[in-house]
Amino acid sequence: MEPSFWHDRWESNRIGFHRDAPLPLLTAHWRSLALPAGSCVCVPLCGKSLDMVWLAEQGHRVLGIELSTRAVTQFFDERGLAPRVHTSAAGTHYVSGPWELLVGDAFAVPAALLADCAGVYDRAALIALPPQLRATYAATTWARLPAQCRGLLVTLEYPQHEKSGPPFPVAEDEVRARFEAQWTVALLERRDIIASEPSFQAEGVSALSTAVYRVARTAR
Ligand SMILES: C[S@@+](CC[C@H](N)C(=O)[O-])C[C@H]1O[C@@H](n2cnc3c(N)ncnc32)[C@H](O)[C@@H]1O
Numbered sequence: 001m002e003p004s005f006w007h008d009r010w011e012s013n014r015i016g017f018h019r020d021a022p023l024p025l026l027t028a029h030w031r032s033l034a035l036p037a038g039s040c041v042c043v044p045l046c047g048k049s050l051d052m053v054w055l056a057e058q059g060h061r062v063l064g065i066e067l068s069t070r071a072v073t074q075f076f077d078e079r080g081l082a083p084r085v086h087t088s089a090a091g092t093h094y095v096s097g098p099w100e101l102l103v104g105d106a107f108a109v110p111a112a113l114l115a116d117c118a119g120v121y122d123r124a125a126l127i128a129l130p131p132q133l134r135a136t137y138a139a140t141t142w143a144r145l146p147a148q149c150r151g152l153l154v155t156l157e158y159p160q161h162e163k164s165g166p167p168f169p170v171a172e173d174e175v176r177a178r179f180e181a182q183w184t185v186a187l188l189e190r191r192d193i194i195a196s197e198p199s200f201q202a203e204g205v206s207a208l209s210t211a212v213y214r215v216a217r218t219a220r
Pocket of ligand 1: 006007017018019044045046047048049065066067068071104105106107123124125128
C-alpha cells in the first residue's frame, strides 16, 4: 500500500473509514486503562478521527501521526482552529490546544518524539495495512513507544477470501504474534457487527466482527 493510495483517497474524498462520532468501543473501554488526565496519547495513522476529539475531552493531550496534509488541515478547519505549524526531521507538526498532529510517515517517527506518550490508540491503523506493512508498523511505530505505555487496539475479523482490503481482517492469533513479545495483550470485547455494515454485506462478506484489545508495554 503506497502513500499515493492514501493521498488519492483524501484528494478524492473517498474516506469511508471516517466516522462522524467517536467509536463506541473507545468510549466503553478507555477508562479501564486508568490513564491520568494530562497524559499524551499517540494515535498512529489518525486521519481526522473524532476519536481524537473525544480523547482530548477526557483531558488527554493527543499526538496524531498522519500521511495526509489534507486530513490534518481538515481536522483543524472543522473545529475552527488555526494551528501553529513547524517542521522537524519527522515532518510538519500542526499544534493547537491539546492536539499535535504530525504530517509524516508513522514508520519513520523517531522514538524521541513518542517518549512522552503514556497512551496509544489504534483504530483503523493496523487493519489499514497489508501483512508486510503490518509487520513494519509493529516493528517501528509500536516498538518505539515507551515503557509503561498502554492503550487500546481495535481490529476487524472477517473471512479474508470474501473481500480484498483495506480494511484487512486481523485475527487474535496475529495480534498476539505481532505484539506479545513486547506488550501484554488482553481481549476486552468482540462484537458481531455484520448487521450494521451494509457495505461489507454488499461485497459478499458473510461474517464480520470487531475486537478491542487492551495492550500494555512490558519491555523495551
Ligand atoms: C483507514 S484510515 C484510518 C484513519 C483513522 N484512524 C480513523 O479511524 O478514521 C488510515 C489512515 O492512515 C494514513 N496512513 C497510511 N499509511 C500511513 C503512514 N505510513 N504514516 C502515517 N499515516 C499513514 C492514511 O492517510 C489514512 O488517513
